[in-house]
Amino acid sequence: MRTVTDDERRARIGVRHALATAAPGVEAAVRAVTCLHATEASSIYLSAYARSRADRASISDALFGRRTVVRQLAMRRTAFAFPVDLLAAARGSASARVVRQMTARLAKDAELAGIDDGPAWVDRRCAEALEAIREAPGTTAQLRARLPELNTRIAAEGRPTVLAPAGSRVVSVLAASGSVVRGDNAGRWQVSRPVWTAVEQWLGEDPGVLDEREGYRELVRRWLWSFGPGTEDDLVWWLGATKTAVRRALDDVGATPALLEDGTPAWLHPDDAEEVRLDEGWAALLPTLDPTTMGWRRRDFYLGNRGPQLFDGAGNAGPTAWWNGRIVGTWTQQPDGTVEVVPIEPVPRAVAAALEEEAARLTAWFDGDVVATGYVPPIVRGRVSRGSGEASAR
Known part of the structure; x- marks a missing residue:
């Protein structure tokens, strides 16, 4: 049985989630993480941009023109943006x-x-x-x-x-x-x-509805490729399903058993036998409830002990700043649309520079627009409540 280290899991985030190397388009960006959270309208755009560098017009075209990405209420009574070919599975399960x-x-x-x-x-x-x-x-x-x-x-x-x-x-x-x-x-x-x-x-036509067993099998199959290795509890939480449904789907998929670094039993996609490596560092600024941030129930390998500073009491995350597969802070916007990174703790100068470069790109992408979120990280609320006058750190 293969053991997947935390280092490899962080490399998988960069590779599988199209964060180290951009996906070739909006649809590929969505598929990289199975589906996008859509609780906040802006999150669809920001999650797709982070993985494809697509402009807003291209993302809008996928949603409203080509209609290849469709919003659907699904897991845990949450709105998601699905690739259109995954709708039948989600609807049935x-x-x-x-x-x-x-x-x-x-x-x-x-x-x-x-x-x-x-x-x-x-x-x-x-x-x-x-x-x-x-x-x-x-x-x-x-x-x-x-x-x-x-x-x-x-x-x-x-x-x-x-x-x-x-x-x-x-x-x-x-x-x-x-x-x-x-x-x-x-x-x-x-x-x-x-x-x-x-x-x-x-x-143009009804996409149909798979039966429950087939639907869960397809969702689990795609989740394993995007997020694996993952535990049974990760899948139960992500799907909002029962353990019985998850165990049956894992069996139907033919999931491969594995171990996490600490010995916890986990599962891999049946075609996911090779080690994933990534030698180059990468930076990303992800939006509220981004699928990478919210993809697992157990988040220690990329979050460490930073959860109370970034997640609310219900386990929902605001914007996050990432370096090389770890969350290292959050980000905010100033009234003129400028994006500023708020590190949780001091980071090396090269990491800070990479994050600031991402912030500059995202500022240009916003082009003066400002996005409000209902999930302001506690670390930012704390800075504002102390009367600093700033919700970010330069």
């Missing part, structure tokens, strides 16, 4: 699990608000909304204006004594099912205002 959870909760909250037969009510609202979207795509606000029933106030999720309009949750169920997708964006590139569109209208 991770997304289907989310649909069941969301539908049951929505029905329960409807009944808490006094609606009889919550499941039937949810079915009716979803059917009406889907028909309306097929007739004319629209934002959630536009759909609520056209369908008064979507304004029905039901118990808010997690707050049963608070009532809120049901429209956004009904649309989210449809989005998780894959029957509708986030089509055009009614906001600027860094703001998410999706125009909900029937999937067959957006893509």
Whole structure:
């Protein structure tokens, strides 16, 4: 059984995630990490840029022109940007699990608000909304204006004594099912205002749905190539799935057992027998919830003890600065769009220079635009709260 050292795992990040050498295009950049996190609209652009050096027009074309990258609610009730050929797998496995959870909760909250037969009510609202979207795509606000029933106030999720309009949750169920997708964006590139569109209208045909077992097998197969070696717990967390589903998928894939440096059992893609080496150092500035930062549950080999400075209490990461497979800090923007690196601890002069070069490239790419994030790293919040007047260090 092969042991994969931490050094090799860090080299794999540089090679497999297209961070040491740029991918040949947006689609290749997405495939390098299986799919991109899409919780924040800007993260899709920044993650794709970090791996391909593509400009915003090229990334927008993949999303809205060629439509080769499609946003879909999937693992852990999170929005991701998938290569279009992976949609059927996601819809049948991770997304289907989310649909069941969301539908049951929505029905329960409807009944808490006094609606009889919550499941039937949810079915009716979803059917009406889907028909309306097929007739004319629209934002959630536009759909609520056209369908008064979507304004029905039901118990808010997690707050049963608070009532809120049901429209956004009904649309989210449809989005998780894959029957509708986030089509055009009614906001600027860094703001998410999706125009909900029937999937067959957006893509020209329905991409289909694999059964659950096939879907998980394909997701696990691609994850192993991008992120392997990984543990069973890594996969359970990443997929938001059960251990039973993960173990079955690993068996179906024919995953190869391996050991991490500390002896922990892990898994590799069945075709991943050769050691991955990388002799050149590399620097990267990655956005909030980037797939490299969020790809494993166990993050010691690239994060060390820096988690409390970069991750919130729920395990979500803001922007990160990387050197040679390790997170060494974060980055922020000044009001004029200038990107500045915030190291967690002193770094060698050559590393600082490489990170500043990345910051200069990213500043030019932003071209004056400023991106806000809902996941500000604790180290940056701490600097601001002390009244330094700066959220970054030169």
